[in-house]
Amino acid sequence: MNAAYDAIILGGGPSGATAAVLLAQAGWRVAIIEKAEFPRRKVCGEFISATTWPLLRQLGIAQPLLEIAGPVVRRIGIYGGEAMVTAQLLTQPAHAQDRGTAEDSGMALGREHLDTLLLKRAKEAGAEVWQPCTMSAYVAYDDGYECTINNRHTHQVHTLQSRLIIAAHGSWESAAMLTQDFRRPPHKSDLFGFKAHFHGSALPHDLMPLLAFPGGYGGMVHTDGDRVSLSCCIRRDQLARCRLSSPQARAAEAVFTHLTSSCKGVELALSAAALDGAWLSVGPLRTGIRGFGQDGIFAVGNAAAEAHPIIAEGISMAIQSSTLLCGQLIAHLQLPSAASCSRHSLEAVRRDYAKAWHTNFSRRLRISALFAHLFMRPLTTRIATGLLQHFPQLLTEGARWSGKTEPLRGTHPAAVVR
Numbered sequence: 001m002n003a004a005y006d007a008i009i010l011g012g013g014p015s016g017a018t019a020a021v022l023l024a025q026a027g028w029r030v031a032i033i034e035k036a037e038f039p040r041r042k043v044c045g046e047f048i049s050a051t052t053w054p055l056l057r058q059l060g061i062a063q064p065l066l067e068i069a070g071p072v073v074r075r076i077g078i079y080g081g082e083a084m085v086t087a088q089l090l091t092q093p094a095h096a097q098d099r100g101t102a103e104d105s106g107m108a109l110g111r112e113h114l115d116t117l118l119l120k121r122a123k124e125a126g127a128e129v130w131q132p133c134t135m136s137a138y139v140a141y142d143d144g145y146e147c148t149i150n151n152r153h154t155h156q157v158h159t160l161q162s163r164l165i166i167a168a169h170g171s172w173e174s175a176a177m178l179t180q181d182f183r184r185p186p187h188k189s190d191l192f193g194f195k196a197h198f199h200g201s202a203l204p205h206d207l208m209p210l211l212a213f214p215g216g217y218g219g220m221v222h223t224d225g226d227r228v229s230l231s232c233c234i235r236r237d238q239l240a241r242c243r244l245s246s247p248q249a250r251a252a253e254a255v256f257t258h259l260t261s262s263c264k265g266v267e268l269a270l271s272a273a274a275l276d277g278a279w280l281s282v283g284p285l286r287t288g289i290r291g292f293g294q295d296g297i298f299a300v301g302n303a304a305a306e307a308h309p310i311i312a313e314g315i316s317m318a319i320q321s322s323t324l325l326c327g328q329l330i331a332h333l334q335l336p337s338a339a340s341c342s343r344h345s346l347e348a349v350r351r352d353y354a355k356a357w358h359t360n361f362s363r364r365l366r367i368s369a370l371f372a373h374l375f376m377r378p379l380t381t382r383i384a385t386g387l388l389q390h391f392p393q394l395l396t397e398g399a400r401w402s403g404k405t406e407p408l409r410g411t412h413p414a415a416v417v418r
């Protein structure tokens with residue numbers, strides 16, 4: 001097969017666009033397939049950790065993002081029941097904090113901006129963007145893949161060939177590829193995600209509180225355009241109870257009523273605020289490690305694994321995992337060819353990528369699960385917030401355990417954009 005591309009990337013979110021920039025910069029012929037039209041909103045809290053801004057700078061995209069991003073987040077907190085605990089978010093040594101460089105700290109940015117600008121950057125770097133297109137089928141050959149894609153506007157069908165596929169399709173939609181199977185029998189503990197923007201909030205500008213409420217958790221943060229982003233996850237059984245107690249309300253409104261009535265901090269922050277745009281919802285979430293692909297297919301971002309959003313690290317893990325994979329791909333394969341893409345080389349890439357992935361993210365996944373289970377239960381929330389009121393520095397530590405302060409380790413120099 002004469003490959004038309006060296007790599008086809010399925011999905012144009014943060015993980016896919018990052019991979020596209022890095023590989024295109026290294027001289028690879030890259031196609032990126034994205035089913036949605038951008039700009040589009042997305043269920044996401046929108047916080048981007050400090051550790052990711054240096055990578056965004058390397059991708060050549062930090063400046064335009066910084067121009068529109070929300071204020072720098074310097075404090076984290078927990079709002080649960082009547083409790084409102086806050087602590088410093090120490091992302092850098094004190095001298096760097098004093099400098100106040102925006103990139104040294106985390107801040108939030110609407111996905112309608114982040115994803116659009118990242119994908120635009122991928123195009124500028126030389127990637128060919130197929131949008132709005134879905135991949136309906138793919139066939140594996142000895143020396144690569146043939147993918148059938150359908151344009152959702154024109155209904156035209158195209159066939160693309162490539163040596164490798166990077167699965168960057170996120171975790172919502174089951175489809176043809178082995179990495180796209182998210183079907184599970186429904187369970188009462190399934191989590192559904194909700195998100196909305198508000199104007200006129202009383203939330204302090206530098207604070208990102210975690211929201212703990214019965215049967216769910218969430219977060220609030222100032223984002224671009226003087227808006228506050230509120231996002232949360234709620235268990236299927238709790239959602240059903242919320243709907244029973246507010247039978248006339250839509251699901252999101254019922255969740256919001258539950259959230260404001262069980263979390264004083266949310267009530268105080270949003271009582272005078274106005275909803276900006278519609279509520280979005282999605283689910284159920286499938287947290288945990290899914291795998292890194294097989295043969296010439298490599299998974300990044302949520303397609304590889306998903307942490308509970310309670311730690312607000314998914315965008316960072318998406319961008320960082322793509323950086324790790326692309327470093328290994330470029331180092332092991334240079335430009336993919338029949339000779340360089342032997343089974344042995346592909347497995348070497350996956351082995352080194354998986355190792356670097358575990359070094360950076362395994363703990364984040366475990367901590368996110370621990371926090372999620374802790375803060376979805378009223379009793380453990382009361383105990384934890386009681387403790388944190390006496391020892392708020394534990395919150396600062398918790399942020400460190402969740403990966404907010406640790407730079408990416410094991411990046412192959414090949415992934416550094418020149």
Ligand SMILES: Cc1cc2nc3c(=O)[nH]c(=O)nc-3n(C[C@H](O)[C@H](O)[C@H](O)COP(=O)(O)OP(=O)(O)OC[C@H]3O[C@@H](n4cnc5c(N)ncnc54)[C@H](O)[C@@H]3O)c2cc1C
Nearest residue numbers: 011013014015035045046047170193301302312313314315
């Ligand atoms: C409630 C909630 C709050 C969150 N808050 C935060 C937060 O504050 N900070 C943070 O860092 N993370 C947060 N996250 C997690 C974060 O949103 C995800 O981890 C991140 O979006 C993963 O990026 P990705 O590129 O892997 O996948 P996605 O962002 O899901 O991108 C995948 C892309 O692939 C496209 N696609 C899918 N299937 C196909 C197909 N068949 N063909 C073509 N294209 C396809 C989709 O349209 C999409 O654009 C939150 C998540 C939830 C649910």
